[in-house]
Amino acid sequence: MAKKLYIKTYGCQMNVYDTVRMTDVLAPLGYETTDRPDGADMVILNTCHIREKASEKVFSELGQLRKLRDRRESEGGDRMLIGVAGCVAQAEGEEILRRAKHVDMVFGPQTYHRLPEMVAEALGNTSGRGISDTDFPVESKFDFLPEESQAHGSSAFLSVQEGCDKFCTFCVVPYTRGAEFSRPVTAIVDEARRLVANGSREITLLGQNVNGFHGEGPDGKSWRLGRLLRELAEVDGIERLRYITSHPNDMDDELIQTHRDLSELMPYLHLPIQSGSDRILEMMNRKHTGDDYRRVIGKLRDACPELALSSDFIIGFPGETDQDFADTLRLVTDINYAQAYSFKYSPRPGTPAAGIDAQVPEDVKSKRLAMLQELLNAQQISFNQSMVGKTLSVLVERKGREEGQLGGRSPYMQSVFIQAPERLMGQIVDVRIETARPNSLTGSVVTGDFGVLDAHNGDDAITAMEARI
Known part of the structure; x- marks a missing residue:
């Protein structure tokens, strides 16, 4: 009988990718995924260290898992293995084993390819x-991962680069993910072909500093991200490409021109700046100014005028003054974002910024964050409203909440909802946008000569449209 595996995933898309690959690693051992920890033979918390109080949330979850395991054993059930993976495991592995003695395995994001050996050791321990594997191995995990054992859906993540050498003073990534590593181009293209064979039509390339990609090409030379994207666009069946997350200093001219030339590359870019103040950017060790960032955005918009932008902002970084915050508001006004993520600064143990004395009071952080989010929300609403009356291509991925409703993503990463039959799932369809909400759009499928789909009487139109897809 198959064993049940439950993995709870925190944080970024890289963790989502890692979770999928962990299931691939464990599949030969007879583990099948389940959507609940109850009854699972193995539970793994795949953790993220970026958000505030990340460690406390992990320990709280571990407390609940201990109760589940104790109840299972008291009822005569088999032993439940408990593992902690990801960045919190990498940063605080010994502390986890000290405080949560019921944890069987602690392993970092670079060592999950060793899971079969860890499971065998844990079962006999x-x-x-608990056992710990948080060293940075000499070998690349990608050289030891099996081929994908499951379908990844119409949209899939593909990890091409890991780690970061930037050492921003607020960030734990260089300490938890290690130095920058780029996969060989041939291995990436091979994985992309397998994803397409499993039904993926859109692929998002992942990396902590993805546009710093410098993998070895089939010609033996180092390829940058722009050239990799062009190579992937030649793979039959790939209709959409995206990449995340980037650094402004690695947005080279080749990559910028790829946004101009490559129709498969979606016109949406997440390019974090964190602050609009040059003084704060220097304290963050970002190695660029606000005007440097503006110049990069100018080049991108010259190359791709329809490009929509997203960013990250940290508010209340140590020493941030009213003028620094005003500089951030001015930059946001200058750029005009389609979407953005903004957070109050919170210290991360072991990072240089955590030791700065001039911490900003919480009430000041909260006030500034509210002001910034009001501006960002207004920009997002305006961008969404500008879509009304336009026709957007939408990759249909899921069912909506309402009867007969399907949901998908526009080229600009907006959620789009339509009334349409389920057989459009996984298709890319043209949708005429009719209404805009702060976080989503609604519209009707455009069916060529048939006009707009009538959700209640549109099968003939859909059939004709599908014949052209």
């Missing part, structure tokens, strides 16, 4: 202490 009688020491009363």
Whole structure:
């Protein structure tokens, strides 16, 4: 009988990718995924160290899992293995094993390819202490991962680069993910072909600093991200490409021109700046100014005028003054974002910024964050409203909440809802946008000569449209 595996995933898309690959690693051991920890034979928390109080949330979850395991054992059930993976595991592995003695395995994001060996060791472990594997291995995990054992849906993530050498003073990534590593181009293209064979039509390339990609090409030379994207666009069946997350300093001219030339590359870019103040950017060790960022955006918009932008902002970084915050508001006004993520600064243990004395009071952070989010929300609403009356291509991915409703993503990463039959799932369809909400759009499928689909009497139109897809 198959064993049940439950993985709870926190944080970024890289963690989502890692979770999928962990299931691939464990599949030969007879583990099948389940959507609940109840009854699972193995539970893994795939953690993220970016958000505030990340460690406390992990320990709270571990407390609940201990109750589940104790109840299972009291009822005569088989032993439940408990593992902690990801960035919190990498940063605080020994502390996890000290505080949560019921944890069987602690392993970092670079070592999950060793899971079969760890599981065997954990099952035979009688020491009363969980096992730990948080060293940065000499070998690349990608050289040891099996081929994908499951369909990844119409949209899939593909990890091409990991780690970061930037050492921003607020960030734990260089310490939890290690130095920058780029996969060989041939391995990436091979994985992309397998994803397409499993039904994926859109692929998002992942990396902590993805546009710093410098993998070895089939010609033996180092390829940058722009050239990799062009190579992937030649793979039959790939209709959409995206990449995340980027650094402004690595947005080279080749990549910018790829946004001009490549129709498969979606006109949406997440390019974090964190602050609009040059003084704060220097304290963050970002190695660029606000005007440097503006110049990069100018080049991108010259190359691709329809490009929509997203960013990250940290508010209340140590030493941030009213003028620094005003500089951030001015930059946001200058750029005009389609979407953005903004957070109050919180110290991360072991990072340089955590030791700065001039911490900003919480009430000041909260006030500034509210002001910034009001501006960002207004920009997002305006961008969404500008879509009304336009026709957008939408990759249909899921059912909506309402009867007969399907949901998908526009080229600009907006959620779009339509009334349409389920057989359009996984298709890319043209949708005429009719209404805009702060976080989503609604519209009707455009069916060529048939006009707009009538959700209640549109089968003939859909059939004709599908014949052209």
